[in-house]
Amino acid sequence: MIFLKLLTPGPVEVPERVLKRCCQKVISHRSQDFRELLTSVVEKLKKLVKLDEDGAIAVLSGSGTTAVDAMIWSFVKPGDRVLVVVNGEFGERAADSAIRRGAQVEAIRAKEGDVVDVDTIVDRLENKNYDFVIVVQNETSMAVRYTFEELRKIGKVAQENGSLVLVDGVSGLAGDKVWFTDGVAAIAGCTHKAIAAPPGAAFVAISPEGAEIIRKRYSEDIPPALDLKRYIDKYDSVRETPFTPPITILYALEEALKIIVDEIGVENYIDIHVQRKHYFYNKIRHIDGLKPVPKNMKVASNTLAALWVENATLIQQELRKAGYIIATGIKEYKNKMIRIGLMGDINFKDLDIVVQVLEQSLTKQK
Amino acid sequence: MIFLKLLTPGPVEVPERVLKRCCQKVISHRSQDFRELLTSVVEKLKKLVKLDEDGAIAVLSGSGTTAVDAMIWSFVKPGDRVLVVVNGEFGERAADSAIRRGAQVEAIRAKEGDVVDVDTIVDRLENKNYDFVIVVQNETSMAVRYTFEELRKIGKVAQENGSLVLVDGVSGLAGDKVWFTDGVAAIAGCTHKAIAAPPGAAFVAISPEGAEIIRKRYSEDIPPALDLKRYIDKYDSVRETPFTPPITILYALEEALKIIVDEIGVENYIDIHVQRKHYFYNKIRHIDGLKPVPKNMKVASNTLAALWVENATLIQQELRKAGYIIATGIKEYKNKMIRIGLMGDINFKDLDIVVQVLEQSLTKQK
Numbered sequence: 001m002i003f004l005k006l007l008t009p010g011p012v013e014v015p016e017r018v019l020k021r022c023c024q025k026v027i028s029h030r031s032q033d034f035r036e037l038l039t040s041v042v043e044k045l046k047k048l049v050k051l052d053e054d055g056a057i058a059v060l061s062g063s064g065t066t067a068v069d070a071m072i073w074s075f076v077k078p079g080d081r082v083l084v085v086v087n088g089e090f091g092e093r094a095a096d097s098a099i100r101r102g103a104q105v106e107a108i109r110a111k112e113g114d115v116v117d118v119d120t121i122v123d124r125l126e127n128k129n130y131d132f133v134i135v136v137q138n139e140t141s142m143a144v145r146y147t148f149e150e151l152r153k154i155g156k157v158a159q160e161n162g163s164l165v166l167v168d169g170v171s172g173l174a175g176d177k178v179w180f181t182d183g184v185a186a187i188a189g190c191t192h193k194a195i196a197a198p199p200g201a202a203f204v205a206i207s208p209e210g211a212e213i214i215r216k217r218y219s220e221d222i223p224p225a226l227d228l229k230r231y232i233d234k235y236d237s238v239r240e241t242p243f244t245p246p247i248t249i250l251y252a253l254e255e256a257l258k259i260i261v262d263e264i265g266v267e268n269y270i271d272i273h274v275q276r277k278h279y280f281y282n283k284i285r286h287i288d289g290l291k292p293v294p295k296n297m298k299v300a301s302n303t304l305a306a307l308w309v310e311n312a313t314l315i316q317q318e319l320r321k322a323g324y325i326i327a328t329g330i331k332e333y334k335n336k337m338i339r340i341g342l343m344g345d346i347n348f349k350d351l352d353i354v355v356q357v358l359e360q361s362l363t364k365q366k
Numbered sequence: 367m368i369f370l371k372l373l374t375p376g377p378v379e380v381p382e383r384v385l386k387r388c389c390q391k392v393i394s395h396r397s398q399d400f401r402e403l404l405t406s407v408v409e410k411l412k413k414l415v416k417l418d419e420d421g422a423i424a425v426l427s428g429s430g431t432t433a434v435d436a437m438i439w440s441f442v443k444p445g446d447r448v449l450v451v452v453n454g455e456f457g458e459r460a461a462d463s464a465i466r467r468g469a470q471v472e473a474i475r476a477k478e479g480d481v482v483d484v485d486t487i488v489d490r491l492e493n494k495n496y497d498f499v500i501v502v503q504n505e506t507s508m509a510v511r512y513t514f515e516e517l518r519k520i521g522k523v524a525q526e527n528g529s530l531v532l533v534d535g536v537s538g539l540a541g542d543k544v545w546f547t548d549g550v551a552a553i554a555g556c557t558h559k560a561i562a563a564p565p566g567a568a569f570v571a572i573s574p575e576g577a578e579i580i581r582k583r584y585s586e587d588i589p590p591a592l593d594l595k596r597y598i599d600k601y602d603s604v605r606e607t608p609f610t611p612p613i614t615i616l617y618a619l620e621e622a623l624k625i626i627v628d629e630i631g632v633e634n635y636i637d638i639h640v641q642r643k644h645y646f647y648n649k650i651r652h653i654d655g656l657k658p659v660p661k662n663m664k665v666a667s668n669t670l671a672a673l674w675v676e677n678a679t680l681i682q683q684e685l686r687k688a689g690y691i692i693a694t695g696i697k698e699y700k701n702k703m704i705r706i707g708l709m710g711d712i713n714f715k716d717l718d719i720v721v722q723v724l725e726q727s728l729t730k731q732k
């Protein structure tokens with residue numbers, strides 16, 4: 001097996017010291033040591049998403065999809081009116097999950113490489129009564145994102161109009177300001193994106209108001225494994241998870257969060273991603289035949305860059321020879337788009353090499 | 367952190383070489399290397415549960431509960447008539463999941479330390495029209511199990527009466543004959559029980575007939591993360607998972623399965639557990655104040671022993687001092703029962719020490 005450096009939308013290149021923790025012996029999830037591990041993870045995650053002390057964090061065994069599904073199925077009730085903001089594939093998936101839940105779902109869709117304008121969302125929120133608005137903060141299929149200021153505006157207007165915002169923070173969290181603000185009830189995330197730990201654990205961070213809703217909820221119509229009430233209640237009472245957690249992945253998550261929250265600092269860590277984004281897009285600006293997918297830098301994702309190209313799979317192969325694995329577009333964009341992760345244990349030199357290979361590949365194709 | 371040897375109902379003591387694989391670098395789940403890893407895991411799992419080549423295995427990111435929920439929610443439709451055989455806590459949980467799914471659930475319950483008699487189950491299957499029978503093959507709350515012969519009989523009668531059997535194989539699989547037989551549509555399992563890998567991955571093994579049902583099913587009313595159709599379709603078409611899998615845990619799972627399937631052999635590996643069971647119960651037979659929970663050795667679990675005691679939490683503490691972590695009873699049995707795992711990287715000497723501590727503890731308590 002040849003290990004390529006991961007420049008994909010996730011999983012990402014995991015720092016050596018984080019990966020090492022995965023080999024630490026397994027402990028019982030009904031022991032004091034585990035309770036301390038889980039509490040440490042929860043407290044650090046709260047700092048990462050700027051959640052009040054009295055907010056709640058449900059730590060699940062699963063992928064980002066598990067977290068998003070658990071969030072949607074635990075908050076949304078069948079028949080609820082839900083607005084889903086769709087900026088690409090993951091917005092569609094959120095809408096699909098809410099439809100499967102039995103909600104009355106309406107979607108507003110963005111143009112390619114853009115996000116739905118916040119004014120459009122505000123207008124809809126002010127004129128219709130939604131129970132929930134679902135927003136994918138960072139959309140990896142198009143490498144576009146909402147800024148924190150936009151998220152705050154959506155949250156504020158949602159709150160004024162009796163809606164709650166559920167945020168799919170999976171691919172933006174830790175690399176962008178995916179933070180709690182008025183109106184945001186929950187943020188879903190996982191280990192293997194900008195946090196840079198191996199895949200296997202996921203979480204839903206819940207505002208104090210959101211936690212109160214979940215605690216009081218009759219939730220006996222969703223699968224136990226996705227029932228956030230179970231997770232909150234168990235953590236409240238004994239600092240444990242209701243079902244067996246992915247213990248070795250939680251060791252890694254704790255280590256990754258130590259780096260981000262305790263050592264580098266949440267805002268500095270985000271800044272690393274912003275710098276990588278600007279560095280990369282600046283470097284490719286003068287290369288003929290490359291066009292950024294995001295319409296401008298404001299909507300451009302911090303954690304992933306995307307470019308329109310003519311032969312994406314060929315470029316992907318050439319980067320593989322150089323030791324890197326990148327992603328191409330999803331579905332109809334498969335051969336038309338390359339997507340390059342800006343997350344994890346990578347550096348500017350890695351991005352330089354990517355740019356170099358891109359340039360050579362385009363020259364050859366001429 | 368002091369690492370105690372795990373003699374619990376799971377997670378279990380993981381062999382060094384299995385744990386080591388968890389530190390292997392993360393690969394992309396959309397790469398050829400990953401497809402080979404997943405195929406290897408799937409093929410070995412098929413041998414473990416004696417599943418035909420044309421059966422299917424869905425590999426999920428999650429716990430045993432995730433696998434059981436995915437199985438129940440993907441097979442059972444709202445309104446379906448479901449019989450749940452309840453021999454303890456995990457039977458109750460299966461019934462709860464089916465009720466949440468909207469099924470018409472009937473339960474038959476065993477006496478303490480016993481399983482529901484197979485003739486009773488047969489009688490119910492012959493006289494009522496159930497769509498599904500859910501059986502927890504090994505019930506850890508009471509340390510009781512069904513033999514393969516009993517499972518086969520249930521499956522046969524179910525099949526004759528138009529029912530399908532869904533097996534929660536989580537805590538018995540690999541340590542008992544939790545194998546496919548006529549009438550069994552699916553078996554749910556996970557990494558951190560007798561397979562002896564760290565927690566984080568789960569799976570549902572599905573018979574060829576079961577897979578056909580799932581493939582044709584309209585499943586748009588369950589959470590995507592638990593939708594077995596997604597997993598089967600993705601594996602059928604590209605040998606991948608629909609959502610990010612717990613890659614490092616799958617490395618470990620592959621290593622654990624190599625030991626069981628390729629090196630020791632499935633039946634020999636089961637035999638190790640049978641031997642441990644008899645060794646342990648024989649050793650404690652002459653100690654006053656200890657009584658096995660299972661009513662006889664036929665119903666006694668291969669993977670976990672349980673004893674009635676007077677002061678379970680005290681005994682647990684004393685074993686902790688000796689370097690072992692065991693479990694006490696669940697809920698009302700908390701202080702009345704100790705449960706000792708017979709799974710994972712342990713040996714007869716470990717069981718000797720447990721017996722010694724038990725004996726000393728009971729002498730002190732007199």
